[in-house]
Amino acid sequence: MIASNRGPVTFRADGSGSLTPVHGAGGLVSSLGPMIEGTGATWVAAAMSDADRRAAALGTVDTDGYHYRCLAMDPETYRLAYDVVSNATLWFLHHRLFDLARTPAIDRQWREAWDAYRRVNRRFAEAVMEEAGEGATVLLQDYHLALVGTWLRRERPDLRAVHFTHTPFCEPSDLRVLPDDVAAELLTGMADNGACGFHTARWAEGFARCCDAVLGRRPPIFVAPLAPDGESLAEVARSPGCVEARRHVLDQVGGRRIVLRVDRLELSKNLLRGFLAFEELLRRRPDWLGRVVFVCLAYPSRENLAEYQAYRRDVEDLAGRINGQWGSGDWTPILLETEDDYVRSVAALQCYDVLLVNPVRDGLNLVAKEGPLVNANDGVLALSREAGVWDELAGLALELNPFDVAGMADVLESALDMPPGERRAHASAVREAAARRTPRDWLDDQLAAAGALR
């Protein structure tokens, strides 16, 4: 069994009101979905839309050789759990995004949201227990479902439950922002699983230290980095739509060199300092004026949260300011595209000269593996040391300190100046490392962690 916040499909209602399942989006779902088809597994997830809620009322749906159980929840309860706790608290905590002079403020409303988070987790736990056969393996995905393990352990000790975290994990000094009872409930919920998995040793160690500090016990912990599905990427890259999109991107940049980034429009992704580093490159190196374009594909995310609205404005303003100051009649230094288009993203990844992946903190960052896998231009990967994927690519990718604008400009300079032979060797070494694991390896690591429980 799988349980995750977002499901592998989402439902769409046509004019006559009948419901059609369509494949969902998101890194987890697109990696895990294809592997679950035909396995007879059951997947539990939250309803995201009215159509999902209608589908949920029908009970478990059989689709593509597995069972899908969509959970309809009271929209306000779900909103409090998802927006206030999962996204504005736990995400911020693990990514160190709080502006601690002001946030978080754990007030009465926050306590109500925590209670909603608990109820959403309880709802997942009940659905899992209803669906799970004796001794079943249950793979709980991510920080939205941190409390489920406690009920499974108490009420269904026959199950083999594993929790996998896709974000970073905080340190004990960060965790102190939460009330003690909340921190303990959260860690207990995770530690009550048979094992807890993370994308990299650094996050696993943070979790272990938090458990030591707060609980005085640790569950078994494993490290299993996710990887993209190279074959399905290659298939998209070969598709006529992608060929067309690539032609369009190349038209837009008009033969200039391409610095690319592909991200959600997300505070942890560090778009602002990326622009500033690019501007510093232009300031230092007038020889690049008019000869390089920063293609920034940044897809809006969590638009309910005021922090994300403000960040989006800042990103658009800064790109506009830099384009106004440095651009010329026929050259726009930064092409900022905010309309989500997966095929265009793959097309752009095929063409980059430099791929900039500079998050301030990131659970893994799949783009840093996807780019090298599909790039056909001996492109250079400039990678933040604060991304989980750094461990797998250290010594191969060019290292970025994401807070160091001047240092990132140095790296962009070296990347653009790199001679062709060196680029080829770099790209091939990074590609090889990025191809070392598959989504199947990641799934197998979780199943092995579950299997080892007996």
Added chain:
Amino acid sequence: MIASNRGPVTFRADGSGSLTPVHGAGGLVSSLGPMIEGTGATWVAAAMSDADRRAAALGTVDTDGYHYRCLAMDPETYRLAYDVVSNATLWFLHHRLFDLARTPAIDRQWREAWDAYRRVNRRFAEAVMEEAGEGATVLLQDYHLALVGTWLRRERPDLRAVHFTHTPFCEPSDLRVLPDDVAAELLTGMADNGACGFHTARWAEGFARCCDAVLGRRPPIFVAPLAPDGESLAEVARSPGCVEARRHVLDQVGGRRIVLRVDRLELSKNLLRGFLAFEELLRRRPDWLGRVVFVCLAYPSRENLAEYQAYRRDVEDLAGRINGQWGSGDWTPILLETEDDYVRSVAALQCYDVLLVNPVRDGLNLVAKEGPLVNANDGVLALSREAGVWDELAGLALELNPFDVAGMADVLESALDMPPGERRAHASAVREAAARRTPRDWLDDQLAAAGALR
């Protein structure tokens, strides 16, 4: 010898242009100043004003039985070192005040400021070396002077140099925001002293872990909490000016209970959540409406920095909003006073029912010891567990998690509801703990650490 950013005196020019020394302000200076008088020591500090710079041109000044060497520096160099590096970077780093999606941005200008910081530290090192006799003990104070030790070690290995940090110290995971060369230079500058001191074990451990992670070596480290001078506080409290100020405070609150805070208007002090917790108290407990006043003495600080200007606006707006929403004709719930007045602060400390000390992070917090020492009302101390002084008062003061607005309201409620007998016992236990150490103990700990170097 002592070296610190601010000196024990500052100079004032009268109408005829002649210079008069007046005693400086600030926790360090008011604690250390009186102990240095008559010792024949030399104190090196930076010029703060034009009059200081004129005094600096005269060389070392003999005053109150010690020598004072004031250093005039190029104002722009000093501004870059003080505002950009010391206050907007190192202070934010150690207090965890960065909004990491945006700050810090280590750009070209920041690198220039780092170079200025290095030059200011070099200037201090040169003055110390000029003034110091063979084998002299040198007590370097605080984060403004983190690099001095390296030059002393290299050029004057005969000196016994100790560095004392008055702020918290960050963890290795925080330190990663700095470029590697900067982090290494900073830690080396401190580790090149004979010993490094901190107000509490938690900051000492943070520093030790940073040294291990970056340098692979540690200097001797000691813990020596500062304490207020109880006698001089008592003297101020007895003074006619203070008696008058106390009468004025009591008039203002008109017989109501007093929740008090006394702080610089500083991001780490957590004024906003303090107001929100007080508002939550009013919301929960209508019986306190009109019967309690939150006296907030908050003295402007670092008004050059945009972050502090914005914070001050937010503090004033929130106090105004709460007063508008909850106040009545004859009752203003929050009395926010922003004009610096030391005697009034002492007067208010004598009268509080509850002293709220809720920083998000604080090197020590002297007010949490000063209050209990002078309070004559069996007042209750509500103290953040993130203040360095927490270690000395844990189990005695009421514990606050400064991020937990609802939890702080709980504590304010208990404090106001505490029966007289319990208040008396609480106040007396806290007073005893606060009186356990004197400024002399703190100085002796530094001298002992220096003495142990041979």
